[in-house]
Amino acid sequence: MGIRQLDVLVADDHKLTRAMIGQVLSALDCKRVRYVEDGADAFDEIVKAPPDLAIIDYHMPLDGVALLERVRRAANSPDHTLPVIVMTSLTDRKRIMALRDAGATEIIAKPFTAASVLARVAAVIDHPREFIRTRAFVGPCRRRRADPYYQGPMRRAADRAVLEVS
Amino acid sequence: MIGRPAVRRRRELFERIAKGRGGAAASLLDPMVLAQAQSRMDELKPLAVAEVQVAIDHIRAMVEQGTGIDQVFLAAHDIRGLAGAYGFSGAGVVAGAIRAYGENLPKDFQPDWGLLRLLAQMLARTFEHPHAAAPETLAATCRAAVAKVMTREGREFPDGDL
Numbered sequence: 001m002g003i004r005q006l007d008v009l010v011a012d013d014h015k016l017t018r019a020m021i022g023q024v025l026s027a028l029d030c031k032r033v034r035y036v037e038d039g040a041d042a043f044d045e046i047v048k049a050p051p052d053l054a055i056i057d058y059h060m061p062l063d064g065v066a067l068l069e070r071v072r073r074a075a076n077s078p079d080h081t082l083p084v085i086v087m088t089s090l091t092d093r094k095r096i097m098a099l100r101d102a103g104a105t106e107i108i109a110k111p112f113t114a115a116s117v118l119a120r121v122a123a124v125i126d127h128p129r130e131f132i133r134t135r136a137f138v139g140p141c142r143r144r145r146a147d148p149y150y151q152g153p154m155r156r157a158a159d160r161a162v163l164e165v166s
Numbered sequence: 167m168i169g170r171p172a173v174r175r176r177r178e179l180f181e182r183i184a185k186g187r188g189g190a191a192a193s194l195l196d197p198m199v200l201a202q203a204q205s206r207m208d209e210l211k212p213l214a215v216a217e218v219q220v221a222i223d224h225i226r227a228m229v230e231q232g233t234g235i236d237q238v239f240l241a242a243h244d245i246r247g248l249a250g251a252y253g254f255s256g257a258g259v260v261a262g263a264i265r266a267y268g269e270n271l272p273k274d275f276q277p278d279w280g281l282l283r284l285l286a287q288m289l290a291r292t293f294e295h296p297h298a299a300a301p302e303t304l305a306a307t308c309r310a311a312v313a314k315v316m317t318r319e320g321r322e323f324p325d326g327d328l
Contacts (some may be wrong), residue, residue, distance in 0.1 A: 002183035003193050014244060016217055020207050020251065028194065029205035050172040052179060059243065079173050089247040089262070092326030110328075111258060112252030116205035118194040125180045125190035 006030040011042035012057035024114045039067035058088035068102035072138040074121040082122045103139025211252045230281040239268035255301040256292040262328035263308030
């Protein structure tokens with residue numbers, strides 16, 4: 001089964017949280033799950049052998065935003081498009097926007113359940129978003145939905161193509 | 167480049183899983199898989215309960231002494247992320263209120279230890295009696311108390327869930 005071929009990296013400075021994620025993933029019988037305690041070690045692991053998916057904490061030494069910046073932009077990052085799921089109990093608007101703008105693929109609010117973790121993993125696999133590379137932003141497309149009532153400027157190349165057709 | 171074959175491999179793997187019957191959701195969100203994953207996560211409940219208790223004791227000791235706001239903040243942060251995963255949502259909410267108060271304090275700021283003592287006491291009681299009050303009620307009470315003190319101190323209560 002495909003799920004069993006997954007190689008997952010888990011980064012969190014909280015030992016019990018790492019273990020909790022490990023227990024959830026153990027139900028999937030993944031090929032490999034690696035664990036690290038901070039963002040710097042996580043990046044080293046990614047450079048050494050890029051995983052299929054990283055599940056990282058926001059609040060750790062070299063935090064989630066800094067790690068995302070490295071994964072998405074560093075010259076030595078082996079996979080700028082790596083799906084990265086960020087766990088956080090800090091859900092204020094400023095932090096969620098910061099994670100989104102740093103290129104987070106999905107966000108898991110703590111405290112989490114097994115279902116909330118697996119739902120995010122399934123979303124990453126089943127609904128990959130277009131990857132955007134601009135000077136200001138590198139990461140999965142931040143548009144989650146098409147708003148039929150949107151009346152603002154249509155600035156993207158894809159938008160212009162749609163406008164020309166219609 | 168080390169990464170390229172890995173990227174191709176991942177894309178192919180994800181495509182294969184997504185194109186399978188029901189996609190990844192069918193495998194990962196299958197009720198039996200979810201039950202097994204949750205049950206394995208629940209095996210860690212005794213460790214989590216013990217860790218939360220230690221953190222609460224630590225917070226109470228610190229606020230009684232009126233020192234170590236940074237440590238109080240970190241312990242509250244850990245409780246906030248952990249307690250709710252094992253049925254202690256109320257304790258998580260009160261810990262969230264302590265964290266909201268203790269975060270980003272200016273250097274040499276003298277926190278309101280009276281407020282923190284009250285919250286620490288609430289935290290301990292809520293953890294001992296997890297079903298005594300609804301998390302929503304606790305959230306509203308804590309938010310009102312902390313926001314009032316923060317406003318008096320010229321600070322702003324952060325948005326987001328407690």
